[in-house]
Amino acid sequence: MRKTIKTDVLVAGGGxxxxxxxxxxxxxxARVVMADKGYVGxxxxxxxxxxxxxxxPEDNSVEETLDQVMKSGEYLxxxxxxxxxxxxxxxxxxxxxxxxIGFSGDPxxxxxxxxxxxxxCAKSTLEYKDTFGCKARNHLLxxxxxxYDRVMIAELMI
Numbered sequence: 001m002r003k004t005i006k007t008d009v010l011v012a013g014g015g016x017x018x019x020x021x022x023x024x025x026x027x028x029x030a031r032v033v034m035a036d037k038g039y040v041g042x043x044x045x046x047x048x049x050x051x052x053x054x055x056x057p058e059d060n061s062v063e064e065t066l067d068q069v070m071k072s073g074e075y076l077x078x079x080x081x082x083x084x085x086x087x088x089x090x091x092x093x094x095x096x097x098x099x100x101i102g103f104s105g106d107p108x109x110x111x112x113x114x115x116x117x118x119x120x121c122a123k124s125t126l127e128y129k130d131t132f133g134c135k136a137r138n139h140l141l142x143x144x145x146x147x148y149d150r151v152m153i154a155e156l157m158i
Contacts (some may be wrong), residue, residue, distance in 0.1 A: 005156070007033040007146070012153045014040030016049070019136045020092075022145045035148040035156055041137030042061070050126050054093045055086045062086055099139035101132060111127065 001129055009025040009057045011018045014036030034040060041047065066083050097103065103126060126132050140147060149158075 005033055005146075005148075007031050008035070010035065010156070011145075013044070014038070014137075014147070014149075015044045015046040016061045016136070019046075019140060020095075021097075022140055023143065026143045026145060031146075032144070033146045033148065035151045035153055036152065037152055039149045040140070040147050041133030046136075047133040049132060052093055052096070052126070053089060055089045057090070101126065 008030035009022070009032045010026070011022045011032060011034040012136060014034055018034060018036070018040075022034050032156045033036060039045065055062065062083065065086055066079065069082055069086070071078065093103075137147070
């Protein structure tokens with residue numbers, strides 16, 4: 001049986017990159033359909049995430065952190081892309097928290113920062129990594145993303 005689906009944006013894949021693509025398209029008012037070969041929130045590598053590296057600019061400058069990252073990676077990474085990732089990490093971290101995704105904190109409720117070998121970056125551990133994908137899925141549904149699970153993207157093409 002054939003079904004016609006109309007959308008402004010089709011997000012192919014239900015991993016963390018797709019979650020952000022769908023969220024930001026919805027923020028712009030687009031009608032969004034997300035299709036995944038598995039079950040959005042519980043397939044691929046995203047559900048196995050348990051840490052997130054965050055740059056806290058109050059601890060160290062981006063350039064100092066970038067220099068340390070480049071050195072630790074033996075200068076094999078793209079400096080511009082790495083800078084972008086460092087600069088965006090706090091924003092992404094805060095957005096994940098706004099979706100209800102918890103990170104371990106200290107008893108006073110402030111962000112917990114695990115020791116990390118690169119100054120200015122902290123490793124923030126997901127509080128309940130087994131619910132990470134479920135919370136992201138719930139967020140997507142709450143903001144109106146239409147989700148199709150267990151669909152091969154080629155099946156959606158006319």
